[in-house]
Amino acid sequence: MKLLAYNVRGDEAAFFQTFAKKYGVELHTLPYSPTLENAGNTEGCDAVSIVTSSITKGILERWKASGIRYVSTRTIGYDHIDIEAAKSLQIPVSTVNYTQASVAEYTVMLILMALRRVKTIMTRGLVQDFSLANVRGRELRTCTVGIIGAGRIGEAVIHRLRGFGCKILVYTPHPKEELASLVSFVPLDELLQESDVISLHVPATSETEHLIGEKEIEAMKDGVVLINAARGSLIDTKALIGGLEAGKIGAAALDVLENEKRIFYKDCKYKVLSNRELAILQSMPNVIITPHTAFYTDEAVSDMVEYSILSCQYELQGKENPWRVI
Template identity: 55%
Template sequence: MKILVYNHRADETEYFQKFKEKYNVDLMLTDKTPTIETADFAKGFDCISIITTPINAALIKKFNDVGVKFISTRTIGYDHIDIKKAKELRIGVGNVTYSPRSVADYTVMMILMATRKVKAIMQNSYVQDYSLEGIQGKELHNLTVGVIGTGKIGRTVIKNLKGFECNIIAYDINENEEVKAHAKYVKLEELLMSSDVITVHVPGAEDNYHLINKNSISKMKDGVFIINTARGSIINTYDFIDAVEKGKIGGAALDVIENETNLYYKNLKGEVLGNRELAVLKSYPNVIITPHTAFYTDQAVSDMVENSILSCIAFYEGKENPWKVL
């Protein structure tokens, strides 16, 4: 079996080499992005491994034409792949799982940074303003944290938060018994109304599109803190900006934003960004923006590489594939 790896990064090299030898697979690495022009690289390969580059219908068809039978994305989310077209052409699709602690630890860090006003503190310190005005924070044990989505990452966030002795409530369409030992499940509306901090851990599926919008924000407490380490499409950016400017949202930490494709993971220093909302969000002293890096640990990268390879192997050998999406 042959696997072509697109968007190979230097930090992945040692893991691809390690698991290539461990699983005895034929790998070719390229730092090129999958496009109509680079799809021909995949001729003769059974599987391709990608990251977050949009794989639209035309590109799916092109890969089908050159003989690709399976697409593995080295990400949990797969909303960047045209699943409908892949199904039509009978091309398999798989995602990966990786250490939930990577995103969960980062999430707790962002909750603390937002509630303790770390961005404002650091901005002040850069200009040697060491006054206390405007930087008084909150202590977590006095707050109610609402966790939307209790999959592996959401559950790990809840476990991490228990040590801070805060009140934790959760919402998920599928309740988990493990969560009930640490948090109370409530309806979504109650979570929105009762939480001082809301952290989101749901996939970027159609059902979750703009889950946080003008209507849902109106139900939240005044001064609520919003944390998003999931997908940018979950938040309606225009409604969010309006709520920040009106003071409804007291602070936020966003590792993902809408329309981040072709921005994140590139060095754009000195360039004008084609995302006005990002520029606006970065300007607020109470909004922390990071470039989709919550996942980025050595363990997570190793897991992403290994599980992408294992997913391709399972597909090729016709075995049970825990990462199979289609």
């Protein structure tokens, strides 16, 4: 199999070489994103591996014409791919999974940082202000934590939270019997009303877009802490800002944002950013923003590269592919 991998970062390169050798794959790598103009680079390749670049119908058509038979994204989400176009062109698409510990541990870290006002403490420390004013926090054990979504990552977060002794409420369309002794499964409106901390762990779909909006924020407890390490589209950013400005939301810790693709993973210093909402959020002392790095561990990157290669190989060999989306 001949595989072309786009957007290969320096930290991925060694993993690509290791697993290409392990699985007998002829590998070609590029450091940049696929575009309509460079889509012809796939000539002679069987499959492509991508990350979060926008894959349009036009790119897919050019890939199909050049002989590409399969597309793998080295991410869990696939909302950056025109899935309907891939279906019509009969190009199978797969995602990957990776150790859920990466995002689960990061989520718990964000919860603790928000509850203990770490942004204010660290920012003030940089100017040698070591006073205690306005930095008193809360203990997680006293909180009710609401988990929206109990898939692999949501479940991993639940298991890690149990050690803190907090009460856990879960909203999910598919309750898991094995979690019944650890959590209380509740409707979404009850979770919103009863939770001190709310953490999102659902995929980005048309049904989940702006899952948290003005109405949902209004239903929450005063001073609620909102955590999002899933997808930016789950939260209506304007409603979030309104809730923070009104004091309804006590703190937010966000690893993802709406319209993040133009900014995250890029060096934007000395540039004017066309994202006023990001500027507003960054100015708030009770808002923590990190650039979609919850997944980013040695173990997770290794998994993403290996499973992307394996999924292409399984598909082209006619084997069952556990990561296939369409």
